[in-house]
Amino acid sequence: MPVLELRDVTKVFPGVLANDRVSFSLERGEILALLGENGAGKSTIMNVVYGLLSAEGGEILVDGQPVRIRSPRQAIDLGIGMVHQHFMLVEPLTVTENIVLGREPGKYGVIDFKTARMRVEEISDRYGLKVDPDARIVDLPVGMQQRVEILKALYQGARVLILDEPTAVLTPQEVRELFRVVRSLVDEGLSVVFITHKLEEVMAVADRILVMRAGRVVGETKPADTDDIGLARMMVGRDVVLRVEKGESVPGEPVLEVSDLRVMGDRGLEAVSGVSFSVHGGEVVAVAGVSGNGQTELVEAVIGLRRPAGGTIVLKDADITQANARRSIEAGVSHIPEDRHRRGLVLQFNLAENMVLGDHRVAPYTNAGIMKPKVITAMAKKRIADYDIRTPSETVSAENLSGGNQQKVVVAREIGRNPDLLVAAQPTRGLDVGAIEFVHRQILEERANGKAVLLVSLELEEVLSLADRILVMFEGRIGREFGPGEADAETLGYYMTGGGGEKLSEDAPYATTAEVRASSGTGLQDGARGEAE
Amino acid sequence: MTEAHETTPIQKRWMGAALKVGTPLISAALAIGVGSIIVWASGYDPGAAFAALFQGALGTPKAIGDTMLKSTPLILTGLAVAYGFRAGLFNIGAEGQLFMGGLATVALGLALGDVSWFLAVPLMIVAAMAAGASWAFIPATLKARIGAHEVITTMMFTYIGRYLVGWLVNGPMKEPGGIPQTYALPANAQLPRIASLFSEGAKGAVPLLNLGRAHLGIVVALLAALAVWLILKYTTLGYENRAVGYNRWASETAGISVQWTTVKALCISGALAGLAGAVEVMGVHHRLFDQFSSGFGFTGIAVALLAKKHPLGVIPAAFLFGALAAGAGTMQFQADVPQKIISIIQALVIFFVAAEEIVLWFVRRRQKEAMSHAG
Numbered sequence: 001m002p003v004l005e006l007r008d009v010t011k012v013f014p015g016v017l018a019n020d021r022v023s024f025s026l027e028r029g030e031i032l033a034l035l036g037e038n039g040a041g042k043s044t045i046m047n048v049v050y051g052l053l054s055a056e057g058g059e060i061l062v063d064g065q066p067v068r069i070r071s072p073r074q075a076i077d078l079g080i081g082m083v084h085q086h087f088m089l090v091e092p093l094t095v096t097e098n099i100v101l102g103r104e105p106g107k108y109g110v111i112d113f114k115t116a117r118m119r120v121e122e123i124s125d126r127y128g129l130k131v132d133p134d135a136r137i138v139d140l141p142v143g144m145q146q147r148v149e150i151l152k153a154l155y156q157g158a159r160v161l162i163l164d165e166p167t168a169v170l171t172p173q174e175v176r177e178l179f180r181v182v183r184s185l186v187d188e189g190l191s192v193v194f195i196t197h198k199l200e201e202v203m204a205v206a207d208r209i210l211v212m213r214a215g216r217v218v219g220e221t222k223p224a225d226t227d228d229i230g231l232a233r234m235m236v237g238r239d240v241v242l243r244v245e246k247g248e249s250v251p252g253e254p255v256l257e258v259s260d261l262r263v264m265g266d267r268g269l270e271a272v273s274g275v276s277f278s279v280h281g282g283e284v285v286a287v288a289g290v291s292g293n294g295q296t297e298l299v300e301a302v303i304g305l306r307r308p309a310g311g312t313i314v315l316k317d318a319d320i321t322q323a324n325a326r327r328s329i330e331a332g333v334s335h336i337p338e339d340r341h342r343r344g345l346v347l348q349f350n351l352a353e354n355m356v357l358g359d360h361r362v363a364p365y366t367n368a369g370i371m372k373p374k375v376i377t378a379m380a381k382k383r384i385a386d387y388d389i390r391t392p393s394e395t396v397s398a399e400n401l402s403g404g405n406q407q408k409v410v411v412a413r414e415i416g417r418n419p420d421l422l423v424a425a426q427p428t429r430g431l432d433v434g435a436i437e438f439v440h441r442q443i444l445e446e447r448a449n450g451k452a453v454l455l456v457s458l459e460l461e462e463v464l465s466l467a468d469r470i471l472v473m474f475e476g477r478i479g480r481e482f483g484p485g486e487a488d489a490e491t492l493g494y495y496m497t498g499g500g501g502e503k504l505s506e507d508a509p510y511a512t513t514a515e516v517r518a519s520s521g522t523g524l525q526d527g528a529r530g531e532a533e
Numbered sequence: 534m535t536e537a538h539e540t541t542p543i544q545k546r547w548m549g550a551a552l553k554v555g556t557p558l559i560s561a562a563l564a565i566g567v568g569s570i571i572v573w574a575s576g577y578d579p580g581a582a583f584a585a586l587f588q589g590a591l592g593t594p595k596a597i598g599d600t601m602l603k604s605t606p607l608i609l610t611g612l613a614v615a616y617g618f619r620a621g622l623f624n625i626g627a628e629g630q631l632f633m634g635g636l637a638t639v640a641l642g643l644a645l646g647d648v649s650w651f652l653a654v655p656l657m658i659v660a661a662m663a664a665g666a667s668w669a670f671i672p673a674t675l676k677a678r679i680g681a682h683e684v685i686t687t688m689m690f691t692y693i694g695r696y697l698v699g700w701l702v703n704g705p706m707k708e709p710g711g712i713p714q715t716y717a718l719p720a721n722a723q724l725p726r727i728a729s730l731f732s733e734g735a736k737g738a739v740p741l742l743n744l745g746r747a748h749l750g751i752v753v754a755l756l757a758a759l760a761v762w763l764i765l766k767y768t769t770l771g772y773e774n775r776a777v778g779y780n781r782w783a784s785e786t787a788g789i790s791v792q793w794t795t796v797k798a799l800c801i802s803g804a805l806a807g808l809a810g811a812v813e814v815m816g817v818h819h820r821l822f823d824q825f826s827s828g829f830g831f832t833g834i835a836v837a838l839l840a841k842k843h844p845l846g847v848i849p850a851a852f853l854f855g856a857l858a859a860g861a862g863t864m865q866f867q868a869d870v871p872q873k874i875i876s877i878i879q880a881l882v883i884f885f886v887a888a889e890e891i892v893l894w895f896v897r898r899r900q901k902e903a904m905s906h907a908g
C-alpha cells in the first residue's frame with residue numbers, strides 16, 4: 001500500500017490552473033522525483049499535500065486512508081514533512097532550538113534543553129546528518145541550514161519528506177552530500193519526494209520520475225528507462241538541445257586583457273589576488289569555481305563596479321582599469337548579472353524602460369537629455385519579438401514576467417547593445433531547460449559574431465558546454481587553465497576545491513565543502529543562493 | 534522564487550491604476566466621514582458644518598479664489614516631497630527650504646530697485662529656487678557621501694533656516710517699527726492677484742473672475758507640476774531619478790551614479806520648496822516675517838502621499854487641503870464649529886493615507902509570504 005496517494009487533485013489560482021487532476025502514489029522507501037519546468041505546478045501540488053494550500057478537487061490518501069489536510073500541523077501529524085526552497089528557520093536561535101521549536105520537550109512551559117539536544121543528536125546520528133546542535137543558524141552555511149530543516153522534519157516524525165528544489169542553493173559538493181543523505185533516509189524506510197527541474201539530478205537520485213507540465217502529470221518513468229533528452233522532451237513538450245552545438249572556435253584579436261589584477265572584497269580582504277588572462281574575439285572563456293572564490297569581485301572590477309587595488313584591465317586598446325560602470329558600458333562591455341532582480345532589472349519599470357537601462361543617455365534613445373519614447377518602444381517591441389519574450393506588451397512591468405522571461409529581457413538588452421565584450425555571470429541561474437537552451441544559444445551566437453565572452457558560472461555542465469578555455473578560480477587566484485576538451489567535470493571539481501599539482505586518480509580525493517570553506521575562509525556567498533524561478 | 538500572479542498582468546495593471554486613483558479618494562472620504570462623526574459627537578451639526586465648509590471653500594468665486602490661494606504653496610511643497618520620494622528620498626525639510634526661498638525672494642526683491650516686473654519676478658523665482666536647492670545641498674551631499682539620513686539632516690536644516698529668518702526679521706532686515714518683519718516688496722516684485730488682471734467690465738460679465746485673493750502663483754504652481762511630470766516621464770534626469778528610487782543596485786550597474794542622482798534629486802526637491810516660499814511671499818504677504826508659512830512644507834508631505842507621489846496627483850491633493858483650509862473660517866462663524874476641527878480632518882487624511890500604506894504593506898508582505906510558500 002502506498003504511503004501517500006493523490007487522486008485527481010486540482011488546484012486553481014485566479015486565472016491559473018496550477019494543478020489539473022494530478023494523480024500519483026508514493027511507496028515506502030522510495031525516492032520519487034517530481035520533474036518539471038518552472039511554473040509546472042510542482043510546488044503547488046506539494047503545498048496542497050502539506051496543507052498550505054487547499055485543493056478545489058480530488059482526494060489525498062495517507063496509508064490508504066482518505067484524509068483532509070488543512071494545515072501543515074495536520075500534515076506533520078500524518079507524518080508528512082516538507083523542506084521549502086526558502087528556509088523557515090529562526091536565524092538567531094541555535095540548531096537545537098530551531099529543530100524542537102513548536103514541539104519542545106519539557107513540562108510547564110519550561111523547555112528541557114538537555115532532552116531536546118539528546119534527541120537531536122540521536123536523529124542526526126541515525127541518518128548521518130552531522131550538524132553542530134549548538135551552532136546558531138546565522139552562522140551556518142546554506143547547506144547546513146537545509147540539513148537543519150530536514151532534521152526538523154525528522155524530529156517531528158516525518159515518514160514522507162518533501163524537498164522542494166533542494167539543490168538550488170547548494171554547491172556541487174553539497175549536492176552530493178544531500179544525495180547521500182536522501183539515500184540513507186529511504187534506506188531507513190522513509191519516502192522522499194524530490195522536486196527539481198534539473199535533469200542530471202533526477203537521473204542521479206530518483207527511483208521513479210514523475211514529469212509535470214502545465215499543471216498536469218505528463219509522464220512517469222525510471223532513470224534506467226530514459227535519458228536526459230527523453231526527460232527534457234517530456235518536460236518541455238518539444239525537442240530540446242541540452243548541449244548546444246558549437247562550431248570551431250576562431251579566436252581573433254584579444255579583446256579583454258587582464259593582468260595581475262588585485263581586487264579587495266567587501267570585508268577588506270583581498271578577494272582577487274593577481275589574476276591575469278585574456279579573452280579574444282570569437283571566444284568564450286569561462287571562469288569556473290566554487291562560489292566565493294573571488295569571481296564576483298573579478299566581474300565587478302571588469303564592469304566598473306569595483307575599483308581594482310592593482311593591475312590593469314584593457315579592453316581593445318583602452319585602459320578601463322579605473323573606469324566606472326558608465327564608462328565601461330560606453331567602452332563596449334555588456335553584463336548579464338548573476339542576480340537579475342538586484343542588478344539586472346528595475347522590477348517596477350516596464351519592459352521598454354528596462355530594455356533601455358544603461359543606454360538611456362545615448363542616441364538614438366535620448367537626445368539632449370530628452371528621451372524618445374517612440375524609438376524606445378520600437379526597440380523594445382523588436383527585441384520582444386526577436387528574443388521571444390512572452391509578455392502581453394512592452395508596457396508590462398518586469399515584475400510580472402516569469403524568471404525565464406525576465407532573464408531574456410536582460411539578455412536582449414545586453415546583447416542588443418552590440419558590445420565588444422559580454423560578461424555573463426551565472427546567466428542561467430534558476431532557469432529551466434528551455435530558457436537555458438535559449439541563453440546558451442545567444443552566448444554562442446555572440447561568439448560566432450566575433451565577440452569576446454567572459455562566462456562566470458558555478459555550473460560545471462554549463463562551463464563545459466560553452467567554454468573554449470576554462471580558468472579555474474580558487475581563493476582569488478586562477479589555479480589552472482584548460483584548453484578545449486582538456487577538462488571534464490571531475491577534474492574541474494578537483495581544482496575548484498583547491499586541488500592541484502599531484503596526478504589525479506580515478507576517484508579524486510574531494511575536499512568536502514566544509515573543508516573547502518575552512519581553508520578558504522570565505523564560505524558560501526550570495527552567489528551560491530541560486531533561486532529557481 | 535515562483536512568480537505568484539493572483540491575476541494576469543493586464544488585470545494587475547488595471548487594478549493598479551484603479552488602486553492609485555481609488556485609494557486616495559477612499560482615504561479622503563474616510564477622513565471626512567470620521568471628521569463628521571467627531572463634529573457630531575462634539576455636539577455640532579455635521580450637515581451645517583460641511584455646508585459652511587463647502588460654502589467657504591467653493592461656494593463663491595471669492596471662496597474658490599481662497600482655495601486656490603491656499604492650494605498654491607501646497608502644490609509646490611507637495612511636488613518637492615513627491616520628487617524626493619521618487620528617488621527614494623524623504624525630504625522632510627521642505628519647510629526649511631521654503632523659508633530660504635522666501636528669504637532669497639525678499640532679499641533680492643528689495644535690492645533690485647526699479648526694474649521691470651518681467652525681469653524682477655523671474656530673477657526672484659530663480660533666486661528662491663537656488664536658495665531652496667542650496668539648503669538641500671548639504672543634506673544631499675551628506676547623504677551621498679557618508680549616508681547620513683536625509684530625514685535627520687533636512688529637519689535640522691529646517692530649524693537652522695527658520696531661526697535664521699527669525700533673527701533676520703527681528704534684526705538686520707527688520708523694518709523700523711514694532712513689528713518684526715521686513716519692508717514690503719515693491720509692486721514690480723509682486724505676483725498680482727488674478728482678479729486684478731481683468732477689467733471691472735469683464736468681471737461683471739464673468740463673475741467667476743472675481744477670484745478674490747488668488748494670485749498668479751497658482752499658474753506658477755500648475756506649470757511646475759506639469760514640468761515635474763514631464764521631467765519624470767520624458768527626461769534622462771527623471772528616468773535616472775526613478776531608477777535609483779526603485780533599485781539602486783540595478784541603477785549603479787547600468788552606470789547611473791547613485792550619489793549624483795541623490796544630490797540632484799534632493800536639490801530639485803529643495804528648489805521646488807524654495808519656489809513655494811517665493812510665490813507665498815510674492816503673491817500673499819509681499820514681505821517676510823517669522824510666521825509666513827503655516828507649515829506648508831510639512832503639509833506637503835501629506836499632499837505627496839495622498840497624491841501617491843505623482844506630480845499631477847499633487848494638484849487635486851493640494852486642492853483638497855487648500856479647500857479645507859479655506860473653508861475653515863466660514864465653518865467657524867456660520868456653523869459655530871471651531872476651526873480646529875479642520876486640523877483634525879487634515880490629520881485624519883494623513884492618518885488614512887498612512888494607514889493605507891500600512892495596509893498595502895501588509896498585503897504585499899502576505900503576497901510575498903504566499904510566494905515563498907509556493908516557491
Ligand SMILES: Nc1ncnc2c1ncn2[C@@H]1O[C@H](COP(=O)(O)OP(=O)(O)O)[C@@H](O)[C@H]1O
Pocket residue numbers: 013014016017018036037038039040041042043044045533535536537538539540903904907908
Ligand atoms: N500563490 C499563488 N497565487 C497565484 N498563482 C500561483 C501561486 N503560486 C503559484 N501560482 C501559479 O501556479 C503555477 C504553478 O506554480 P508552481 O507550483 O510554483 O510551479 P513550480 O513549483 O513547478 O515551478 C504557476 O503558473 C504560478 O504562477
Ligand SMILES: [Mg+2]
Pocket residue numbers: 039042043044164165535907908
Ligand atoms: Mg517551485
